[in-house]
Amino acid sequence: MEPLLRVENIRKTYGKSNAAYTALENISFDIQKGEFVGIMGPSGAGKSTLLNLLATIDSPTEGKIYMNNTSIHDMKEDALADFRRENLGFIFQDYNLLDSLTVKENILLPLAIAKTPAKQINNLVTQIASVFGIGDLLGKYPYQLSGGQKQRTAAARALVTEPMMILADEPTGALDSKSATDLLVSLSNLNENNNSTILMVTHDAYAASFCRRIIFIKDGTLSTEIYRGDKTRKAFFQEILEVLATIGGEVDDVI
Structure with missing residues (x-):
């Protein structure tokens, strides 16, 4: 099966020159349609850089990123903007709702x-x-919502267009444990x-x-990846x- 996303030697x-800093080196992986994949690693590992490349916010220095066999960074700006709007959904830590x-x-x-x-709308x-369990909140304004309700609204906005891929950047970072769980269960x-x-x-x-698979990045390169498979979520949590702990960083606060 042809992967939905193919990242090749990014x-x-x-x-430049002596001031050059390499954030990512030789990154390659595939994501199939219907996968739920997590990206993790220590602070400065390159996770945010990778997400920006996949979101078409930034472009790779070398390598290619294909989505549905289309090299997304070879598109012209107008076509890229259309592609981003029609195919990608974004969930950020900040809700970015219009008050x-x-x-x-x-x-x-x-x-x-x-x-x-x-x-249809x-x-x-x-x-x-x-x-997302917010059907009774449709008439309310953001200032009337809790943090968890705001994030579920933001997630609903990202997904209402039925995008080809959802990119989530620390979506639970600003939420309490119950709100985080509610969002994660919905996803x-x-x-x-x-x-x-x-x-x-x-x-x-x-x-x-x-998630069903975790890709770990360390020092700008792929470190390892693990699959949940038939494990319980609790067992997968322990494996994560x-x-x-092996790749470095504080276990309870690895950014």
Whole structure:
């Protein structure tokens, strides 16, 4: 099966000559449609740099990134902007909700930009709000929401367009444990029930234990990867902790 995402020999260098710094070196991996993959590693390992490359926010110095066999960084800027809007969904630690819009209006914003018919918009918003358990909050404004409710609204907005891939950057970083669990359960259910493809960068072993595969990065290179397989989430959590302890950094706060 052809992978949804193919990363080939990525290298990313900042600066020039003696001041050059290589953030990523010889990074290669594939992600199949329907996978839930976590990216972890010590501080400065290159996780955020990698996510920026996959999000098309930055470009690699060398190597190629393919999505559905399309080399995304060979596109012209207008085509790349269209590709990003139509195929990628983003969930960040900061909610980035518009305070002047209701929950429903925040969620439907990307659909309105894409000129989706009104009836279809209502159906899609209702469906995604149900998935994240915020159907009764659609008429409220962000200032009336808890942190967890804001993050689930932001996640619903990212997913309402049914993107080809969801990129999540520390999505539970600002949440309490219950709100974090609610979000992770929702993402896990989407992955299992809708075959949604999710790539999540996280420092939190608990959050990572909801993934099905973890790719570990150290010093800008791939260190190792582990699969959950038939393990319980608790057993996978312990395995993640063991790997983090091996590759360095504080186990309870590996960024």
